[in-house]
Amino acid sequence: MTERTLQWERSSSDDGTTLAFRGAMRLDHGAALWRTLDAELVDGARVTADLGSVTVADGGCVAMLVALEGDAANRGATLTVAGANDGIARLLALHRDRTSPPTARPRKPGFFHLVGEAAVVATRTARQAFDFIGRAAVAAGSAVRSPRAIQWSAIPSLVERAGANSIPIVVMINFLIGAILAIQSSSPLERFGANIFVVDLVGISVARELGPLMTAIIVTGRSGAAYAAELGTMRVSEEIDALRTLGFDPMHFLVFPRVLALLIVLPLLTVIADFVGLLGGLAVAVVQLDITVAAFLARLEVAVLFGDVASGVIKSAAYAVTIALIACERGLTTRGGAAGVGASTTSAVVLTLFSLIALDAVFTALFRVVNL
Amino acid sequence: MTAARDVAIRARDLTIGWGNFVLLDRIAFDIARGDICAILGGSGCGKSTLMRHLIGLEHPKGGTIEIQGAPPGTVREGRPPFGVMFQSGALFGSMSLLENIDLALARWTDLERPARRAVALSRLELVALGGFEHHQPAEISGGMKKRAAIARALALDPSLLFLDEPSAGLDPISAVELDELLITLNETLGVTIVIVTHELASIFKVAHDCIMLDKKSRGIIARGNPRTLRDESDDRFVHAFFNREAMGE
Ligand SMILES: Nc1ncnc2c1ncn2[C@@H]1O[C@H](COP(=O)(O)OP(=O)(O)OP(=O)(O)O)[C@@H](O)[C@H]1O
Ligand SMILES: [Mg+2]
Numbered sequence: 001m002t003e004r005t006l007q008w009e010r011s012s013s014d015d016g017t018t019l020a021f022r023g024a025m026r027l028d029h030g031a032a033l034w035r036t037l038d039a040e041l042v043d044g045a046r047v048t049a050d051l052g053s054v055t056v057a058d059g060g061c062v063a064m065l066v067a068l069e070g071d072a073a074n075r076g077a078t079l080t081v082a083g084a085n086d087g088i089a090r091l092l093a094l095h096r097d098r099t100s101p102p103t104a105r106p107r108k109p110g111f112f113h114l115v116g117e118a119a120v121v122a123t124r125t126a127r128q129a130f131d132f133i134g135r136a137a138v139a140a141g142s143a144v145r146s147p148r149a150i151q152w153s154a155i156p157s158l159v160e161r162a163g164a165n166s167i168p169i170v171v172m173i174n175f176l177i178g179a180i181l182a183i184q185s186s187s188p189l190e191r192f193g194a195n196i197f198v199v200d201l202v203g204i205s206v207a208r209e210l211g212p213l214m215t216a217i218i219v220t221g222r223s224g225a226a227y228a229a230e231l232g233t234m235r236v237s238e239e240i241d242a243l244r245t246l247g248f249d250p251m252h253f254l255v256f257p258r259v260l261a262l263l264i265v266l267p268l269l270t271v272i273a274d275f276v277g278l279l280g281g282l283a284v285a286v287v288q289l290d291i292t293v294a295a296f297l298a299r300l301e302v303a304v305l306f307g308d309v310a311s312g313v314i315k316s317a318a319y320a321v322t323i324a325l326i327a328c329e330r331g332l333t334t335r336g337g338a339a340g341v342g343a344s345t346t347s348a349v350v351l352t353l354f355s356l357i358a359l360d361a362v363f364t365a366l367f368r369v370v371n372l
Numbered sequence: 373m374t375a376a377r378d379v380a381i382r383a384r385d386l387t388i389g390w391g392n393f394v395l396l397d398r399i400a401f402d403i404a405r406g407d408i409c410a411i412l413g414g415s416g417c418g419k420s421t422l423m424r425h426l427i428g429l430e431h432p433k434g435g436t437i438e439i440q441g442a443p444p445g446t447v448r449e450g451r452p453p454f455g456v457m458f459q460s461g462a463l464f465g466s467m468s469l470l471e472n473i474d475l476a477l478a479r480w481t482d483l484e485r486p487a488r489r490a491v492a493l494s495r496l497e498l499v500a501l502g503g504f505e506h507h508q509p510a511e512i513s514g515g516m517k518k519r520a521a522i523a524r525a526l527a528l529d530p531s532l533l534f535l536d537e538p539s540a541g542l543d544p545i546s547a548v549e550l551d552e553l554l555i556t557l558n559e560t561l562g563v564t565i566v567i568v569t570h571e572l573a574s575i576f577k578v579a580h581d582c583i584m585l586d587k588k589s590r591g592i593i594a595r596g597n598p599r600t601l602r603d604e605s606d607d608r609f610v611h612a613f614f615n616r617e618a619m620g621e
Contacts, residue, residue, distance in 0.1 A: 238462035247452040
């Protein structure tokens with residue numbers, strides 16, 4: 001008995017085409033079954049699928065027969081399923097019962113639609129973000145009055161995760177940045193015999209710009225992404241809702257500790273970054289530019305002023321608040337399961353990086369005006 | 373109509389939906405204080421959504437909701453007026469079961485740590501989770517999570533309890549024990565309980581009152597005592613629902 005195979009014979013008469021199937025109609029034969037019938041069902045065709053010698057049929061094959069039966073009319077053809085045994089007839093009846101007209105697939109939006117939608121989403125995101133910043137400020141004020149609403153106990157571990165654990169990467173990257181700056185500038189400086197000014201170049205760019213910015217970027221990738229994913233997961237698993245029903249404001253309970261943690265950590269990391277950035281510059285200066293350590297340090301005293309370091313640290317505090325608030329806002333507004341968490345995390349990182357650079361520009365202009 | 377002070381939850385003209393889509397259209401009901409009221413209906417008819425509106429997590433398109441005379445979300449007598457168990461449990465994943473329960477106690481009571489611990493442990497005992505206080509939610513089974521979530525909802529001795537499908541995923545014995553727990557809470561402490569459930573046995577056993585929602589008519593199709601409805605309703609859907617029958621077209 002050929003229980004595992006399906007065969008068919010095709011015969012034509014005045015009444016149309018008959019496909020006489022024989023054997024077992026398994027899902028393994030589904031592809032062949034569909035192709036065969038699909039090819040037969042051209043305009044005007046009258047096709048009979050004779051299941052008289054079919055012993056068993058899978059639900060999937062029956063579903064295909066029923067679907068083609070329904071679709072035949074649209075093509076101006078007819079498909080008749082005949083000769084089914086009791087078991088198969090019951091399956092056919094079950095599937096025929098449940099055919100509902102297919103719902104129209106939502107139309108793919110066109111280019112202009114997408115552009116318009118993107119604009120709407122962008123303005124809404126910006127408005128939400130500003131709204132969130134406003135509410136965070138209000139919450140910070142009221143936090144002083146109800147300290148029990150804040151999860152103080154979370155702060156040490158948040159500081160550890162955002163701060164202590166990121167020291168190695170901050171050290172490595174900023175050392176390399178200092179060294180690279182020194183190497184890149186060494187040959188033009190040598191040409192003018194201005195070797196010693198490598199100290200000014202590395203010192204000022206690291207203290208004012210690269211130290212704070214590189215550190216903020218590292219913290220965005222580490223902690224910003226983590227906060228967005230963490231709060232996003234809490235959001236989709238209804239934990240945020242549960243928190244609300246227990247009388248906690250997520251703003252106090254989750255956002256405030258994270259802002260505070262980064263506010264503690266980022267300026268400290270920035271000072272470390274400044275220091276190792278200079279070390280990187282020093283290493284290159286000594287090895288490649290024949291500058292002694294004593295000469296480097298002497299020049300450093302003149303070249304890099306307290307204001308340079310202070311301006312970087314001030315910026316880093318603003319970066320800290322930006323990173324934490326954007327990450328938390330994206331996390332708390334997450335929608336739609338695991339994919340939603342991924343989307344919030346991505347959008348938190350992208351939005352934060354953009355905001356950091358924009359903020360940097362604002363600060364640069366501001367420091368110009370106040371001469372810092 | 374019951375007098376205002378005997379009403380735990382009052383909804384008037386309540387319309388729920390998103391954008392142009394209306395899920396429930398201008399429904400109205402009162403839930404009496406001290407009752408156990410079941411919210412029933414087919415899957416996707418809006419039971420969980422109605423509950424989220426009643427507890428103030430979402431805002432209706434139209435109409436009003438009052439919980440004990442005030443809008444949902446009002447904190448009274450220094451603490452939230454109700455406890456909630458979500459369909460998914462929603463335990464805080466980064467905290468042990470004990471910490472999950474302790475959180476609200478620490479926030480809203482003046483109890484010292486040992487006293488809070490005693491209260492939290494007894495809540496866990498109540499749902500047969502004694503000995504699991506130091507487990508993280510990821511380390512316990514689905515049914516245990518549901519029970520832990522009930523323990524957390526009970527933390528502050530709320531006078532009103534919302535439960536979304538508490539017995540789904542429980543074995544029959546635990547489910548019966550849960551029913552008994554609800555009846556005890558209701559009878560001894562007078563807790564008003566709003567419960568979303570599909571378990572007919574449980575409905576007939578615990579519920580004094582029910583609200584049956586319907587997706588097609590976007591409203592309430594039956595109201596009253598479930599046993600009475602089972603025996604007397606002549607609505608086909610209501611009859612089929614309570615008698616576990618399929619609805620042929
Ligand atoms: N945010 C939303 N936006 C649009 N539609 C939604 C949203 N949330 C829920 N819905 C829709 O509302 C309907 C009701 O959902 P709900 O979760 O309240 O159902 P339910 O009655 O609790 O069902 P179940 O018994 O399966 O839990 C569903 O059809 C769902 O698609
Ligand atoms: Mg539900």
